[in-house]
Amino acid sequence: MRLKDKVAIITGAGSGIGAASAILFAQEGAKVAVVDMNLKGAEEVAQEIKAKGGKAIALKANIASTDEVDKMAEIVLKEFGTIDILVNNAGTNEFVPFPVLQEADVAKVMDINFMGSFRCVKAVLPTMTEKMYGKIINITSVMSVxxxxxxxxxxxxxxxxxxxxxxMAYDLASYNINVNAVGPGMTRTGLTKNLFANPDRVKWFEEKIPLGRLGTPEDIAPAILFLASDESSYITGQTIFVDGGMVATR
Ligand SMILES: NC(=O)c1ccc[n+]([C@@H]2O[C@H](COP(=O)([O-])OP(=O)(O)OC[C@H]3O[C@@H](n4cnc5c(N)ncnc54)[C@H](O)[C@@H]3O)[C@@H](O)[C@H]2O)c1
Structure with missing residues (x-):
């Protein structure tokens, strides 16, 4: 019970890495807000948690909308009374190379992956700064480096x-808020379904991964759990790459 009675918000938790994290957090005693713009996915994950005796609510929010994000935080506070942990996991990807890449392509991805995480942080910070406690985990990628x-x-x-x-780790340290990142490697999820449908592509990636295989959401979730728990209370500002060794070879 490494997260006993802690309240966690996980965005993009209706699928993939977020879903595996929500299920693991609940097993470890957390009350989990399963947030996704795909409500059906979020409801299925929350249902699975509750069927196993855990505590969860499913919430629909698009992190590209400040209003929806603020409302999501309000509902979590009303339902669970506080917010201890935020996992900024919702994300998107578009494969558009230069010179085709347009301003709108960049704006769309930045608005979700970067500004979406910023919006969620702003929504939980009043609670975390007031209670002088918080764990924020941003899901980046090997593609951050x-x-x-x-x-x-x-x-x-x-x-x-x-x-x-x-x-953020620097600015928020004096509030006892730890901010870290997990950088997944090549992981089989909804986001990469099309990419990994091609066996040649899978082989190409496997050759670049020292551990010789793609990751699963269950490979990534334990690192997120560690950074959400008090076992990591002296770690802040770090990225843990969970990538089968991919970044280490670069
Ligand atoms: N799969 C990989 O290989 C890989 C590698 C590195 C990093 N990541 C990162 O991991 C995170 C999770 O991705 P995944 O691979 O589990 O993909 P996934 O597609 O299985 O899950 C992503 C979830 O985020 C939700 N989502 C997307 N945009 C949203 C928005 N604007 N508002 C709310 N919810 C939204 C989707 O509905 C989906 O349920 C992403 O940030 C992704 O960039 C994935």
Whole structure:
């Protein structure tokens, strides 16, 4: 019970890495707000948690909307009384290479991956600063430090989120708020379903991963749990790459 009675918000928790984290957090005693713009996915995950005896609510919010994010935080406060943990996991990707890449492509990815995380942080900070306690975990990517072909917008959004993690860790340390990032490697989820539908592509990636295989959401979630727990109370501003060793070879 490493998160006993802690209240956690996990965005993008209706699928993939967020869903695996929500299920693991609940197993460890947290009350989990399963947030996603896909309400059906969020409801299925919350239902699975409750069926196993855990506590969860499913909430629909698009992190591209400040109003929806603020309302989401209000509902969590009303339902669970406080907010201890925020996992900024909702994210998107578009493969658009230069010179085709347009301003609108970049704006869309930045608005979700970077500004969406910023909006969620702003919504939970009044509670966290007042109680002088908080854990914020931003889900970045190996792509925050490795350039991918046709991934300029994604690279920029995740690189910016990595630096926001470091800057927020500095600013919020005096409030006893830890801010860290988890950078997943190549992981089989809804986001990468099309990419990994091609066996040649899978082989190409596996050759670049020292552990020789793609990751699963269940490989990533334990690192998020560690950074959400008090076991990591002297760690802030860091990124843990959970990538089978991919970044280490660059
Ligand atoms: N899968 C990978 O290989 C990989 C690698 C590195 C980083 N990541 C990051 O991990 C995070 C989770 O992705 P995943 O791979 O589990 O993908 P996923 O598609 O399985 O899950 C992402 C979830 O986020 C939700 N979402 C997307 N945009 C949203 C928005 N604007 N508001 C609210 N919810 C929104 C989707 O509905 C979906 O349920 C993302 O930030 C992604 O960039 C994934």
């Amino acid at each position: 490795i350039a991918g072909k046709g991934q300029n917008a994604y690279n920029a959004s995740k690189g910016a989120l990595k630096m926001l993690t470091q800057g």
